[in-house]
Amino acid sequence: MNSASFQSLTANLGLLVQSKTDPLSGSVDPAMIRVYAGAHKGATAFFRNRPFLNLLIDALDICCAERPRIFFHACSVGAEPYSLALWYLHRAQHQTTLLPIIDATDVEPAFLNVARTGIYPRSILEGMTEEERSWFEILPDDLVRVPAAARELVRFRDAQSFLEPINDGPYDAVLAMNALTYVSPDEQSIAIRHMADRAFHVLGLSAFHPDSIRDDIKRIGFEPVEARAEEIHEAWVERRVAHPPQPGTPEYSWQLPAFSYAVPDREYRFCSLFARAEAIAPQ
Numbered sequence: 652m653n654s655a656s657f658q659s660l661t662a663n664l665g666l667l668v669q670s671k672t673d674p675l676s677g678s679v680d681p682a683m684i685r686v687y688a689g690a691h692k693g694a695t696a697f698f699r700n701r702p703f704l705n706l707l708i709d710a711l712d713i714c715c716a717e718r719p720r721i722f723f724h725a726c727s728v729g730a731e732p733y734s735l736a737l738w739y740l741h742r743a744q745h746q747t748t749l750l751p752i753i754d755a756t757d758v759e760p761a762f763l764n765v766a767r768t769g770i771y772p773r774s775i776l777e778g779m780t781e782e783e784r785s786w787f788e789i790l791p792d793d794l795v796r797v798p799a800a801a802r803e804l805v806r807f808r809d810a811q812s813f814l815e816p817i818n819d820g821p822y823d824a825v826l827a828m829n830a831l832t833y834v835s836p837d838e839q840s841i842a843i844r845h846m847a848d849r850a851f852h853v854l855g856l857s858a859f860h861p862d863s864i865r866d867d868i869k870r871i872g873f874e875p876v877e878a879r880a881e882e883i884h885e886a887w888v889e890r891r892v893a894h895p896p897q898p899g900t901p902e903y904s905w906q907l908p909a910f911s912y913a914v915p916d917r918e919y920r921f922c923s924l925f926a927r928a929e930a931i932a933p934q
């Protein structure tokens with residue numbers, strides 16, 4: 652694909668790459684990619700939460716005897732599944748790891764068309780480490796491409812809402828990150844039930860309606876994975892706020908107060924990875 656085709660694919664999406672700095676620590680994080688299509692907002696980033704990527708891979712290394720099968724809902728323009736693929740390939744250089752088979756979708760077909768190209772503006776490299784940057788192919792016209800080895804691990808399916816059942820699988824992990832905020836608490840319960848129906852081991856969820864997440868998770872027989880919860884919480888850089896968000900405001904399901912904030916069910920509210928209860932119960 653040449654630069655003109657990429658420009659025409661993204662022409663109506665208002666594609667914008669914005670640098671990101673942690674407001675609390677001042678450190679630079681990988682840039683946000685912002686896209687818009689109708690009511691759909693596809694803000695995403697490569698390596699958006701590195702501690703979460705590590706925990707997910709560690710959990711699947713423990714649970715899976717064969718190549719892990721992973722399903723991403725709400726993947727926007729693809730940075731999230733590609734990040735996991737790149738992280739896996741990096742790990743496989745240093746230790747024995749079964750490479751995953753990743754399926755990904757989003758409710759917005761226009762985002763998936765961009766995802767399938769694996770091509771992005773070069774400015775997405777801002778905020779990445781030297782090593783992360785070296786993984787991308789540099790193309791003419793200030794574009795970069797996800798390397799073929801990572802693209803081969805990810806299959807973008809037809810557009811699908813997480814409010815619908817997943818019609819194949821099962822998968823070892825099913826994820827819907829930074830997306831349940833766009834539906835109501837009742838719809839969140841439906842989405843989580845559908846996801847759990849096809850998830851053998853773990854669910855990845857973030858930016859959900861916090862007041863009902865404990866009931867949603869208990870109902871499906873899962874539990875929070877508390878390992879590294881604080882590190883992962885802190886890494887949702889642009890969602891962290893100094894003062895607790897107010898119930899009833901649009902930010903309530905999006906913003907994250909300090910990890911030390913004393914709120915009931917905080918092990919559920921401040922968690923991003925949930926596992927089947929029997930998988931983490933003491934033997």
Ligand SMILES: C[S@@+](CC[C@H](N)C(=O)[O-])C[C@H]1O[C@@H](n2cnc3c(N)ncnc32)[C@H](O)[C@@H]1O
Nearest residue numbers: 691692693694695725727758812813828829830
């Ligand atoms: C803020 S982006 C998050 C992208 C990515 N998961 C991440 O965390 O970087 C939210 C995504 O959710 C998608 N979305 C919104 N409602 C959805 C639904 N009902 N089913 C599936 N995806 C949905 C949007 O199209 C958008 O791509």
